[in-house]
Amino acid sequence: MPALVQLLTIFVLAIFVGFFVITRVPPLLHTPLMSGSNAISGITIIGAMLAVATPDPLSTVMGYIAIVFASINVVGGFLVTHRMLGMFKRKE
Amino acid sequence: MPALVQLLTIFVLAIFVGFFVITRVPPLLHTPLMSGSNAISGITIIGAMLAVATPDPLSTVMGYIAIVFASINVVGGFLVTHRMLGMFKRKE
Amino acid sequence: MALVPSMLPSLTKVGAEVLIERSAGERAGFADKAYADKGATIVASRAELFAQAEVIVQVRGLGANQDAGHLDIPLLRAGQAVVGFLDPLGSPEFARDLAQKGVTAFAIELMPRVARAQSMDALSSQATISGYKAVLLAAHHLPRVFPLMMTAAGTLSAARVFVLGAGVAGLQAIASARRLGAVVEAYDVRPAVKEQVESVGARFVELPLETAASEDKSGYAVGQDESFYRRQRDVLTRVVTSSDVVITTAAIPGKKSPVLVTREMVEGMQRGSVVVDLAAERGGNCEATRPDEVVEINGVIILGPTNLPATVPNHASQMYAKNVTAFLLHLMKDGRLQLDSDDEITRETMVTRDGHVVHERVK
Amino acid sequence: MALVPSMLPSLTKVGAEVLIERSAGERAGFADKAYADKGATIVASRAELFAQAEVIVQVRGLGANQDAGHLDIPLLRAGQAVVGFLDPLGSPEFARDLAQKGVTAFAIELMPRVARAQSMDALSSQATISGYKAVLLAAHHLPRVFPLMMTAAGTLSAARVFVLGAGVAGLQAIASARRLGAVVEAYDVRPAVKEQVESVGARFVELPLETAASEDKSGYAVGQDESFYRRQRDVLTRVVTSSDVVITTAAIPGKKSPVLVTREMVEGMQRGSVVVDLAAERGGNCEATRPDEVVEINGVIILGPTNLPATVPNHASQMYAKNVTAFLLHLMKDGRLQLDSDDEITRETMVTRDGHVVHERVK
Amino acid sequence: MTALVNVAYLVAAVLFILGLVGLSHPRTAPRGNLIGALGMLLAVVVTLLDRQVIEASTRGLLLIFSAIVVGGAIGAWLALKIRMTAMPQMVALLNGFGGGASVLVAGAALRDASTPSLQLTIATAASGLVGGITFWGSLVAFDKLQEFFLRGKPVHFPMQQTLNALLFIGALAFGVAIALDPTAGWAYWGLVALASVLGVTLTLPIGGADMPVAIALLNSYSGIAAAATGFVLSNNALIITGSLVGASGIILTRIMCRAMNRSLMNVLLGHGVGAGQVGASADAVYAGKVKSASAEEVAMVLGSARRVVIVPGYGMAVSQAQHAVRDLANLLESRGAAVEFGIHPVAGRMPGHMNVLLAEANVPYDKLKEQSEINSQFEQTDVALVIGANDVVNPLARTDPSSPIAGMPIMDVDKARTVIVMKRSLSPGFAGIPNPLFAADNTLMYFGDGKAAVLELIAALKEAG
């Protein structure tokens, strides 16, 4: 089985999972959900890590910047989400 | 990437999809849903078709029976579901 | 009025002929013409009516109508049947008069409380009216309004109403007072009534029984000793004196009513409070009650109406007529009385027959 | 009673001294002692009271109290202030009497209907009581029960109540009748009231206006022509004659009340029906009304109570006292009257001052 | 070519997913089922294009076609013949065949594989184990519901759990044998044999009432078997579909257990409700004939009713459910049903009791019908909803002259198409006598405290959309 088909299959299934996970989320969680999933989309960081590790210097620079961008996205995203969710904690 | 990992990935994602699809289904649809997904599980039929097409006669026989079984499952399952769902149609 | 025009067709259908004394229905809002239209014969005088009719149907007959009841005795004929409230338990002497006259008398208040007699149960139907009217009477006399009102001119607090005895009349009183917005509490000796009281939205006043004692014997047995009564009075005093309206309904048919509200309790009530004693006819549940009079003690008004249904004559008559008609239809076959003394309803209500008092409890 | 004990502290706090005529609070359930406890001085006679007090506070004073009001005139002193219902619009001659005496008179019924005067608005507070009591009165006289009851002795249909004029008293009457379980309809000339009527659960009776006409002019303008009146009467006749209880509240302060229920309509009503005319004091909304009398026409009872609040003296006094106290506190500074005729409330209520009738509408 | 086939499988899998999504809502369910069938058709057609199949002889193709025709005919015949009431056992039966097919396919693949990988052998063992359990478990479930050999009662025997454990360990041992020596065909069939016994012994203890849960679980197993077969064949379609069904089946099982307020363990071990709990309060009148329904089932019945008559009684008063009842009536009306209240003259404990309460809840008077008026209309009524009434709907009043309520006119709710009785238990009412209405064919009992039960019902109605 060619690799592309498998990748496509994985892609399609993941899209379904994405759809289902979000359906019926209460509106009050829209913002944290958005920023949480935003943080996750920083997964490009692993691609960037691979890019830095190439011999080509330009690629390395691009990879470096990409890592910086992606880690801003990841770290900032998770932290912002965390702060936002702090507001929902019930004071017992 | 070895094929098994891809298969596993697909397996895991499909399980998630399965979980999400069914959550929150109203109880009155339990039975049709059960029989509908039952029909789908007759997908083994394609495996059986491949088995029949082998030269080994025993395999062919096993495949033949498997096709019969699976098609009972598939055809019966979809039809039963269809009949059951007929009950839910609102008389306008 | 013991019969209303709308009931006549069911009687004439089974072959009965209906005679109506002239203007008898007037007070309840039923004109002679309405009866005549439904096939009744209007009879000019009471004497004439008694002379012609085989069955006399009244609301309050002999016994139950101490004032005018005896006037009817000379008019009665042997073989005639009489149906109505006759109070045979309270005034057995009148039952004997009826027996002497050879009259077959049915006391509707003796109706057994079996399910199939529910439609003939005039005590219940009249108690329904009484319970409702008792609340109106209280509201009418109370110098305050019943509901809570928060207004620009201050807050008017809700009236506190206490209903003693939660039978038919009591429950209806509770419901009516609640409707008007009062805060209602109720008490009854039968603890089973608690749920019923709550089902019409009132609080049931419970007596704090000694736990030790109530574990050995039944709650009722414990209720007999003197300390119980004392504690009962204490509790009742507390509730009565903090109430604006007290409605008592603990009548025991044919017996003297138990005294539940003492003069002392009344004296402890706020000026302007009102007591409505529905048990007035048999002495009353309140020590100070005088039947059909308005008594005032320390500014507390005590009413002892003995015939509240008569103040709602139209609907009371409608219900009574329905009860009596159901009863007559039960007694009759082919337009004539057919008495079957094996039948529980007939047996339990028949007071006299063939010149004798035949009822066990009246004899 | 124009003041209740619980109001005294707010008056004494601002430095006023309160005198109470002996036994004045008795009927409303307030003992002299209760006043004395709150710091009032009990004065033995009316004359003495008038001699001592700077401000006289009454419920119904001159004018509003045709029977006894004039007895007070000789007792009044120049410079004294009088607060109460004085009916200056209906009986302007009494206002002149007061002016002659040199009295400063405040007619509480002239209280302007501005938001900050709401707590002084005695017309509203007393109308609240009237609306409630009118329903009780009707229920008391009706030979039927108000609520629908489906019982073993047949179904008692709910009373149909029609309220004409849905102002303060009318709305309260609607709410009270609904509470008791009646089916209520209401009518008012002001179409804006429809929403209010529905907000207390009644149906608003609408007049079928001719669409063509109402598109040109405002609805009210169209209302003026003769065919409108005829159709209005037709609609009202239909509703009135099919009602068990009619309560009319369309009083116009100081003017003769409009006749809404004609004798003909009354004659069309069922026997036993009841009309309660709250506008009786000024002639009534019903042609047949006679103030404070019970009129019976064809079995229909017409009541024209002119002072229903007095039948609920305790709460009515509480409200009135609150109104008057708020008014006095508004007029007073440092325990004395300080009249500021720039103030809308003062100006609008003051009928006489310094020997003159000063009010625009009374002059 | 293979790539294309695999893309087609992906499309089929997507169609299955969409089908299941459709099936989870009443309105879209019929379409969902069709979409699923379409996916299956696609998968089958595409498989014909598979190299292995195309390269097979015409005989192979003929075999495939004939098998499909035979199986399809049997399936269709079963599906169309069966009575509606026998649906659950039918589903069990069909499901069993699916499991059986997996066993056979995996077995054949094991034979055919030239150099079986570890993936293949382990997957084959899994397929044989789960498929075997599914096949026989489903047959037992079918039989229990159809009552051919076995009755619906749970079957218990000593050492049941120990036996199951032993069987399972034995099956695992065979599995290891296969992995070590892929040519050991006997090991595979030994495994299948043990799995078959296990299927029977696992299903026997489950009670008849719990069967739907068991079937859902078996359904999940058949999905797992298919997924395992997918790993045997390295086939995406089988893996996706199998795991889809496997996961959804397990979720469904959990949902159903929760709806019945049971734990899955209780169900599997055959403990719990069964006869015991009902037996305690039942007497001669009710024995075994009372059908209890959940809020959702009641909502379903009400959801399709066009004419509903509500008959309230003392229970409504006790639980002060009048406001909730009014809301329920309004909700039903807003969905197009005609709703009326049948008021019995002695319902409750005082004359006019129901009137007071319903007036408080603002139920318009014209919706209240007297007994004599409504009785003639029950025959045209889809659902009579009895809320906390008992004596006033007791047909004994008509039939048993010795009963204390003999001769009392009652509400003829039993003439309605369906009667739903809402009360806390089978306890008697004021008259203290049992009520045969509760055991009538067209009666569903909906147990619960008046107000809470009505509120739950409202929620269920809203949920069902």
Place this chain on the structure above:
Amino acid sequence: MTALVNVAYLVAAVLFILGLVGLSHPRTAPRGNLIGALGMLLAVVVTLLDRQVIEASTRGLLLIFSAIVVGGAIGAWLALKIRMTAMPQMVALLNGFGGGASVLVAGAALRDASTPSLQLTIATAASGLVGGITFWGSLVAFDKLQEFFLRGKPVHFPMQQTLNALLFIGALAFGVAIALDPTAGWAYWGLVALASVLGVTLTLPIGGADMPVAIALLNSYSGIAAAATGFVLSNNALIITGSLVGASGIILTRIMCRAMNRSLMNVLLGHGVGAGQVGASADAVYAGKVKSASAEEVAMVLGSARRVVIVPGYGMAVSQAQHAVRDLANLLESRGAAVEFGIHPVAGRMPGHMNVLLAEANVPYDKLKEQSEINSQFEQTDVALVIGANDVVNPLARTDPSSPIAGMPIMDVDKARTVIVMKRSLSPGFAGIPNPLFAADNTLMYFGDGKAAVLELIAALKEAG
């Protein structure tokens, strides 16, 4: 090794999924976020084990670490510095960086590929296009909300749609060029440039109030870019995560549009509500200061309140909402809040109007507090819930001596921590005057017809669990 890395990626993806599941429920959301972060950590650590990385020089590793530290520090600083109210623009900004990273990674991969396949080139083009749009679109969105250069208003210019179309076609052309000649680096950067312009022009017309929707959409784009990069690198983790985020973002966008009662097209084109609709009913008092909340938001506020005072007015009477209000009060109490009713003496249109209604709904008298009694307690009140009242809560009575209600004692609801006002519009009440309460800082308007709105609120409260 690669297999292990890929399994780890699968685990990371599963953690992401579980994290998102957690984020969709208030109670589990904080945990969900942690789980997501854990997944990310796993993915990063595992990547260090990748052959390509391991084989890189120490310098490479150092570069990676330093880049992560720099980026992480900036991200943390941004996240912790920002005010809570600026969260939305913060999310936009972070999101932009994600898109930028995709562009760079895809570009680097294109350079590094020895024999770029068609898969790689097409995926690279997609990544560059979507990533470029995301990056610049997010920056514009950020700026619009932060109001550095641009104000929140939609920016329209002539031929906007045509320009966008041209830009898009141009980008596609560059994409084709890349596919035909993978060594054409210029084509990639040309594509990125056009995509960047497109990102700006697409975001400019979107109004400030609609920005959350735009951000959700851009978030979805960044996911798609990541997925495309995944295809570039044939990396499961990127594909799964990217499509997860892409799909969930699109759904979220749809949900948000629906909640705002807008169509996505309207939002993207900058049509619709904006100033117009509000402006119509607003006057000097309200201009721009009224905050409207949905049932869910109100439910959230109420859900965490411990002391609630309900202030009913004429609107409750008009819509006959008393029963629903009672249910709401009971629901709040059952969740542990203390609920009381503040009854203003002239609320409604007749003396005692609220009393009649609340008595009908069986609200116990002792829950009704007079104005003088409750007023001193508003300061300790978490939420004052005003249901259809207006004049009686109008602070003008205290402050504006010329107002018709001057001097009327009012309910001091404005002293409560949060005020929620439920009414149909900003229309005035009996006195015909505007109410500054509605524009107060601590006031949320919840628009709707009394009864329906309360029922919706009850549903939302129940949903939020």
